[in-house]
Amino acid sequence: MFVEHSCLKCGYPLYDEVYDYSIRNHGFPLCRVCQCWLTNKTKATEYAKRLYLELKKRHVPVEIEKFDGHKTIDIAIPRFRINIEVDGSHHNIDSKQALVDLQRTKYSLEKGYETIRIPNSLIKDSLNQTADSLVVILKNRKKEMDDERLKSINIMELSPREVQLYDLLVDFLKWLYIVFEVDGEYTKTILENTGTEGILSDTYGNWANHEYMLTAFNKLTDYMQDNNIFESATPGLASDYEGFCGCSLGGFLERNRNSR
Ligand SMILES: [Zn+2]
Ligand SMILES: [Zn+2]
Structure with a gap:
C-alpha cells in the first residue's frame, strides 16, 4: 500500500506528510479540506x-x-x-x-x-x-433497541429464517424513515437538484444516512434474490427478462447485481 491513512471526516486517502501534519496540528487525521473545515467558522x-x-x-x-x-x-x-x-x-x-x-x-x-x-x-x-x-x-x-427487537420477534413467534428477513426489513425501514422523515428537509433539497435518480445514486458522499439506507436496501434485495422472493412478488418479471425492468429501481438493482 502506498497510502496507509485516510481522512477521519471524509475518508479521502492521506499521504504521510499530510497525515503527520494534521495529527501534529489538529490531533486528528484530516485531509487539507477537512483541516480548513475544522478551524474555519461554520454553524x-x-x-x-x-x-x-x-x-x-x-x-x-x-x-x-x-x-x-x-x-x-x-x-x-x-x-x-x-x-x-x-x-x-x-x-x-x-x-x-x-x-x-x-x-x-x-x-x-x-x-x-x-x-x-x-x-x-x-x-x-x-x-x-x-x-x-x-x-x-x-x-x-442500543441495548434498549435490541430488547425491543427481541420482544417483537417473540410476540410474532418467528422462525430463524423469518427473523433474518425481519431484521433486514426493519433495518431498511428504519433508514428509510430517517432519510425521508427525520432528514426530510435535507432529502428534499437534494432531490430538487437531482430528481428521483438521486435516491439511488451513491455520489452524495455527505448524505451519510442515505448511504446506510442503500446498504440496508442492498442487503434486503440480495436476500430476496437469493430466496426467490422477487419471483413470487413479481411473477414473470425475473424469469422472462434477463434483468429487472427498465425503471430507475430496476436499473439500480441490475447494476448492483452485476457489480457483485
Ligand atoms: Zn477530509
Ligand atoms: Zn422497475
Whole structure:
C-alpha cells in the first residue's frame, strides 16, 4: 500500500506528510479540506467538531451540522435518536438563549429525539472522557433497541429464517424513515437538484444516512434474490427478462447485481 491513512471526516486517502501534519496540528487525521473545515467558522463550533471527530473515531454513526427542518443540530445520531448540542457559556447566562434551547429540546423530544447538552469547557478539558461517556450512553440505547427487537420477534413467534428477513426489513425501514422523515428537509433539497435518480445514486458522499439506507436496501434485495422472493412478488418479471425492468429501481438493482 502506498497510502496507509485516510481522512477521519471524509475518508479521502492521506499521504504521510499530510497525515503527520494534521495529527501534529489538529490531533486528528484530516485531509487539507477537512483541516480548513475544522478551524474555519461554520454553524458548528470547533468544540462541536472536535467532539464529532472523537465520536467518529469510536465508530459512532454521527453527523455534524445537521439541519432538521427547524434548526441546525451540532451533532446528530439519528440511528439512536440522540442529538448532541455543544454550548458556550452564554447558553447558561443568557435566559433568552436558555428558553430557546428548552423549546428546541421539546421539539426534538416530540420527534422522538433526546438532546444531550455538552458545555465547551468539558470538551476543552476532558474530550476523551466525554466521548467515552457518550459511547456508554449510546451502547445502553442500543441495548434498549435490541430488547425491543427481541420482544417483537417473540410476540410474532418467528422462525430463524423469518427473523433474518425481519431484521433486514426493519433495518431498511428504519433508514428509510430517517432519510425521508427525520432528514426530510435535507432529502428534499437534494432531490430538487437531482430528481428521483438521486435516491439511488451513491455520489452524495455527505448524505451519510442515505448511504446506510442503500446498504440496508442492498442487503434486503440480495436476500430476496437469493430466496426467490422477487419471483413470487413479481411473477414473470425475473424469469422472462434477463434483468429487472427498465425503471430507475430496476436499473439500480441490475447494476448492483452485476457489480457483485
Ligand atoms: Zn477530509
Ligand atoms: Zn422497475
